[in-house]
Amino acid sequence: MTMLPTRAGTKGMPRAERERQVLAAATEEFGRRGYEATTMATVAARVGVTKPLLHQYFGSKQDLFLGCLEPVGDRLLKAVRTAMADHDNGAPPTPLRVLRALFDALDGQREAWFVLYDPSLPPGSEAAHRAAHYRDAIDELAATGTADLLHSTGSDDPLDADALKYAWRGLCTTLVRWWIEHPDQTPEAMAGRCARIFAIARAVDPG
């Protein structure tokens, strides 16, 4: 009676494997086109399947999105957390360590970043709230990293802190987008490029 992988009457592919396929395709599609522009039919077509199957497996379009969001959010959050943690002497400065961690976490599925940072999520929806939750968690980590920086420059304006957090988030997003447009670049190459760009930025206003 121990027929747990019973597989009685199976046409096509086992459900678990198909679900993985769908999640991978949906993550890429949601990330590339955004939630609103992504249709269930195109996601289904990418996997060689029809729309009703997606609804049977995942429920609504928003449920499918949530199924993509959770693993991506967890992966990125964990990556940033560990990157912020190991700061032994001789390591690159924190921002560069975080970027390197993001590039490593996103390698092989770079569009996943925009599943978290999708501006076309229905406002007020569960999906929007959950995505915002992940973004805020990552932001808070960044905020602890910049708090001392703010004090060192004498600024204690909370709006400055908020804008800085926002700018950092936007910079990461921009760099990932550039990376997506240059598929041949390795995470390591990206990290090096970011270091050089930071150096250039520091050279502004030499007077």
Place this chain on the structure above:
Amino acid sequence: MTMLPTRAGTKGMPRAERERQVLAAATEEFGRRGYEATTMATVAARVGVTKPLLHQYFGSKQDLFLGCLEPVGDRLLKAVRTAMADHDNGAPPTPLRVLRALFDALDGQREAWFVLYDPSLPPGSEAAHRAAHYRDAIDELAATGTADLLHSTGSDDPLDADALKYAWRGLCTTLVRWWIEHPDQTPEAMAGRCARIFAIARAVDPG
């Protein structure tokens, strides 16, 4: 016979004035929600009018968008051009002058920025091409501004230059988005905040 402002048989409002109203409402709506999420009916409703009038006056949805894009693109391009030009001694460094010019040009209609930087334009469409044209024109100005900076740090990698251009464009977009979420901030206050944030960024990696 010189009855140029003839206004024979006019119900409601003269066409030119209505068109200005529609363009203002559409610019805000396109900028805020993006092209795809904006519907002709909601734009019409904002002006207290119905959808067919918009089609009669402007043609298709894309034509209406182009009608919004052109003045905004011209205004921003001109603002950046003049900001890059007047570099007398004692003035703030170029990036800050450009930002200040952008904030001034966008004051009163901040969402207009995202008419140029709308990611939801139908790929390959006339609208997408024209928007890209304006973006590229602005980018090229920024590129001439950063060319010497790149050489001064010894980097002659063209990919570095491209990534820097891209990062700068993204940073501007991010700052405008933050500004939109803080409506009480004046352009001057924003410029000052950006200067402080730049100073903070320069303080990274003091080792």
Place this chain on the structure above:
DNA sequence: CGATGAACTTACCAGTCAGTAAATTACCCT
């Protein structure tokens, strides 16, 4: 073989949106 049940599809409904055709309103001029 023949039944079972998971994998999957065809055919459909309901809602939304861009776009159009045909009227209708209301101001102006004679």
Place this chain on the structure above:
DNA sequence: AGGGTAATTTACTGACTGGTAAGTTCATCG
């Protein structure tokens, strides 16, 4: 008054999309 015309609306079509109901295929097991 009443004809002309710009401004505007009502009523509609067609395409597309999220979602559902009911059926069909087919490997396995008895």
